[in-house]
Amino acid sequence: MLQIRDALWKVAKERISVNELASRILLRKHIVMSKTMASTEVKGESEENKPNTTTATSVTDVNEFRETAKRKSEEEDYSEKSKRGKKHRGGVGKKQLRPGERYIPPPQKRNPGVSFSKEHFDETTYYFEGGLRKVHPYYFDFKTYCKGRWIGKSLLEVFRSEFRAEPLEYYIRASKLGRIRLNETPVDDLSVTLRNNDFLRNTVHRHEPPVVGRPLEILEDNGEVLVVDKPASMPVHPCGRFRHNTVIFILGKERGICGLHTVHRLDRLTSGVLLFARTLEVSQKLDVLVRDRQLEKEYVCRVKGEFPESEITCVEPILVVSFKVGLCRVHPKGKECRTVFKRLSWNGHSSVVRCRPVTGRTHQIRVHLQFLGHPIVNDPIYGSSAWGPEMAKGGLVGMSDEELLKAILEEHRSKESLHLLDVPDEVAVSDALSDACGMGARTPRPEPSSEVCNSVSSDCDGNDIDQSANRVAVSPASSEAVPGQTEGSGDKSCNSAATNAKDPLCSECKIVRPDPTEKELIMYLHALRYKGPDFEYTTRLPDWAKDDWVED
Numbered sequence: 001m002l003q004i005r006d007a008l009w010k011v012a013k014e015r016i017s018v019n020e021l022a023s024r025i026l027l028r029k030h031i032v033m034s035k036t037m038a039s040t041e042v043k044g045e046s047e048e049n050k051p052n053t054t055t056a057t058s059v060t061d062v063n064e065f066r067e068t069a070k071r072k073s074e075e076e077d078y079s080e081k082s083k084r085g086k087k088h089r090g091g092v093g094k095k096q097l098r099p100g101e102r103y104i105p106p107p108q109k110r111n112p113g114v115s116f117s118k119e120h121f122d123e124t125t126y127y128f129e130g131g132l133r134k135v136h137p138y139y140f141d142f143k144t145y146c147k148g149r150w151i152g153k154s155l156l157e158v159f160r161s162e163f164r165a166e167p168l169e170y171y172i173r174a175s176k177l178g179r180i181r182l183n184e185t186p187v188d189d190l191s192v193t194l195r196n197n198d199f200l201r202n203t204v205h206r207h208e209p210p211v212v213g214r215p216l217e218i219l220e221d222n223g224e225v226l227v228v229d230k231p232a233s234m235p236v237h238p239c240g241r242f243r244h245n246t247v248i249f250i251l252g253k254e255r256g257i258c259g260l261h262t263v264h265r266l267d268r269l270t271s272g273v274l275l276f277a278r279t280l281e282v283s284q285k286l287d288v289l290v291r292d293r294q295l296e297k298e299y300v301c302r303v304k305g306e307f308p309e310s311e312i313t314c315v316e317p318i319l320v321v322s323f324k325v326g327l328c329r330v331h332p333k334g335k336e337c338r339t340v341f342k343r344l345s346w347n348g349h350s351s352v353v354r355c356r357p358v359t360g361r362t363h364q365i366r367v368h369l370q371f372l373g374h375p376i377v378n379d380p381i382y383g384s385s386a387w388g389p390e391m392a393k394g395g396l397v398g399m400s401d402e403e404l405l406k407a408i409l410e411e412h413r414s415k416e417s418l419h420l421l422d423v424p425d426e427v428a429v430s431d432a433l434s435d436a437c438g439m440g441a442r443t444p445r446p447e448p449s450s451e452v453c454n455s456v457s458s459d460c461d462g463n464d465i466d467q468s469a470n471r472v473a474v475s476p477a478s479s480e481a482v483p484g485q486t487e488g489s490g491d492k493s494c495n496s497a498a499t500n501a502k503d504p505l506c507s508e509c510k511i512v513r514p515d516p517t518e519k520e521l522i523m524y525l526h527a528l529r530y531k532g533p534d535f536e537y538t539t540r541l542p543d544w545a546k547d548d549w550v551e552d
Contacts, residue, residue: 104197105183107145115259116238121252124244131518132210135244137509140206146198155182155200156190163202166507173505179203205503209419211245212521216254219537224282225275226251226260227530229539232271233521236262247274264290264297264530265360269380269420272299272527273537289532290360296531299355299365300344300545302524303374304383307343307351314339314368318361321401325421327381327408328363330371330395337361339368345547350377352545354528365525371395377524377551380420386411419516 097103124138150158159171171180171190178186181201211233220227230236230247237248244253251257260276261283277283289295319334321327328334338358345352351374355365363382369375370382373393377383383391386407388398397404412418502509526545529538543549 102192102195103183104195105199107197107199116248116252117258118252121244121249126244126253128213130515131213132515132521133213133245133250134210135208137205137207137503137506139503140204140243142202142204144200146194146196146200148196150194151196152193154191154193155180155187158194159190170505170507174202177505179505205506205509206243207241207506207508208243208245209241210515210521211242212518216247216250218255219273219539224278225263225286225535226257226278227276227537228274230266230271230274230527232269232523235268236266236274242268263287264295266527267363267366267523267525269521269523270299270525270527271522271542273530273539274527275530275537286532293358294533296529297357297527298529298531299357300352300526300528300541301355301365301369302350302352302377302544303369304350304377305374306346307341307353307372307374309343312341312372314341314372316368316371316395318364318367320362322405325381325405325409326363327405328361328367329392329397329401329404330367335359335361337364337368339364341369341372344545347547347549349551352547379523379525380412380417381408384408384411416514417516417520420520 123140124136127134127136155175156168156171160168163171174180175186175188175190178188179202180187180190182192183199184201212231214231216231217229218226219229228247228251234250235242235246238246243249248260251260260278261280263275263277263283263286266272266274275286277286286295315336315338316330317332317334318328318337319331321329336359340356340358342354343351344354353369353374355369357364361367366376366379366382370379370387370392371394373391375383375391386404390396399407409418409421412421522544524542524544526539526542528541529536531537
């Protein structure tokens with residue numbers, strides 16, 4: 001056994017192969033056996049009859065040695081590979097940093113298959129007032145990885161040029177309170193230079209606009225699809241300034257329903273039939289029907305003036321002027337569109353029109369009605385006087401896209417109704433114009449997510465979709481970051497504090513805004529019917545679409 005132990009030591013020290021070492025041992029044993037046999041021949045006949053176990057023992061020892069040495073060698077190889085793996089992952093063998101160099105952890109893998117859950121629904125609560133559904137303000141973390149255009153710039157430069165929803169002084173104060181974190185470490189000096197894979201987290205006090213307080217009515221829930229009658233003013237899923245005041249969150253918070261897949265599009269101000277798939281398999285089947293145009297959608301709207309009595313088909317192409325505001329117009333370079341219109345009634349002032357969109361472009365029905373000279377009665381964009389006395393009838397605008405966009409924004413600013421355009425007051429004109437011109441600083445947006453839906457509603461640009469993988473509500477870095485939060489408190493206590501107290505850094509907390517009326521949040525466009533090869537879902541006709549309706 002001492003020989004085997006010595007041999008194992010040779011394997012570890014000299015790194016010779018197991019077979020080579022075994023051959024050496026066999027040669028040594030052969031020499032020993034030869035000397036032993038010479039002395040054995042002089043012994044008596046009784047000794048000759050004894051079995052010679054030397055050879056058998058030698059073979060057994062060699063086999064045992066081979067197995068032990070092989071196992072020992074494999075263990076050492078595994079240990080070396082394990083150490084190399086840990087070094088690669090930044091563990092035990094993490095690269096030594098040079099003086100002044102920051103460690104940047106590798107980016108985390110995202111799981112796009114995870115939908116919003118109870119953790120997200122519990123961020124805050126609702127309350128109802130004046131016919132509106134409101135959300136208590138709450139603390140929330142915006143999270144993003146360093147964009148390519150930020151690399152080499154300081155945090156101060158990035159906040160100055162791209163995060164313009166707040167003045168630069170706000171971010172300086174926020175950093176002093178530990179609300180800005182870089183790679184999960186609070187940053188109190190915004191002169192730090194950003195590098196690739198840097199992870200930025202910014203804690204804010206979030207306010208959401210109110211929506212109509214009418215409850216969500218479920219029309220169908222059969223395990224495969226969920227169909228609801230969506231109230232006007234309510235986005236389908238989180239986007240822009242909306243998170244909890246959305247169909248997805250209301251269904252999750254009030255009915256415990258999550259993991260839905262949207263199938264078609266509805267503008268935020270549009271009411272009516274909204275279809276969700278319950279499973280990914282059903283969603284994929286419905287997607288095929290959408291692509292093959294085997295689904296029929298029927299809307300009703302109330303438009304200005306006397307709409308022609310005969311059926312009209314509009315095929316004018318539509319171009320997006322501003323994604324930020326959601327402004328479109330008829331333009332030769334736009335995407336092909338087709339909408340079929342039929343008048344249902346006329347009351348001497350306005351007409352109720354049935355609309356059947358064959359394609360599904362952003363604001364398609366609204367833009368085509370404006371082109372025909374009959375915009376929707378209370379459309380905040382395409383019914384705006386900023387289009388001129390002819391209201392862009394026949395596609396004639398008479399001004400550039402930039403001039404048009406500025407005129408619409410200024411009109412709503414003067415009326416204090418920018419909330420209808422989903423544009424924050426502080427950045428309305430400058431950012432929206434740069435968006436239309438395709439230049440200027442860009443406000444950072446979260447990346448698209450497929451965790452809640454597999455298609456986006458037309459009231460939100462795809463880049464504006466909120467996702468739990470990118471934006472997660474968590475407690476800030478320190479107890480001083482949020483008023484009323486104690487050390488070790490979780491999200492619930494954090495948001496409870498936000499519900500009952502004003503935040504010293506929050507500009508929204510210092511502004512007293514008049515609530516919009518329920519009438520202001522409703523546009524006279526309603527998704528009445530949604531039909532497929534083997535299903536059909538309809539809602540009741542809105543009051544404003546009935547023959548006996550009288551305008552206030």
